[in-house]
Amino acid sequence: GDSVTQMEGPVTLSEEAFLTINCTYTATGYPSLFWYVQYPGEGLQLLLKATKADDKGSNKGFEATYRKETTSFHLEKGSVQVSDSAVYFCALSSNFGNEKLTFGTGTRLTIIP
């Protein structure tokens, strides 16, 4: 079945550091890939997405590229801020119209000033 393997946390970085959170997946067909972010005490919000190979999703300075050859969708940001402290979830949806999202276990990111 579908699965998402995500870099284990927690991750602690200094402000303005470079961020990478690794995500690899196993799926049938051609999945859509997502990064969701959960700020403390809140629900999940879509951060970015990519629906086909070589697509790059981007939002709020974060980027991730859909790499079919390595089945990866790593999240990157060039210079993190304290406000980026949150839990980040990688997820996939294996078929358009399929209700089910398969999530990774989440990576807690803490940015210190």
Added chain:
Amino acid sequence: NAGVTQTPKFQVLKTGQSMTLQCAQDMNHEYMSWYRQDPGMGLRLIHYSVGAGITDQGEVPNGYNVSRSTTEDFPLRLLSAAPSQTSVYFCASRTRQTSGNTIYFGEGSWLTVV
């Protein structure tokens, strides 16, 4: 701009009690679902619905019931609460036409069963 609204936000139950978590969306979305979030396990799908009158089981349906009498509402019922159901519950919805299957989440309901 209500989006997906869940109530209550916090609830403490005793083992064996029943309760209903409410979920409503005002975006006319066909698809609605319930997830639970547990430490180290990401989010797992409990039940989902593709439209009014239609529901189906997800990965972890045992101990929960759902119904979908209207497009807007998708309540989740715990029939006889157990400590293993202590979790954070998220309701989500999306439209069939949404490109890339973007799903919108409520703010969560924190449930403790003692």
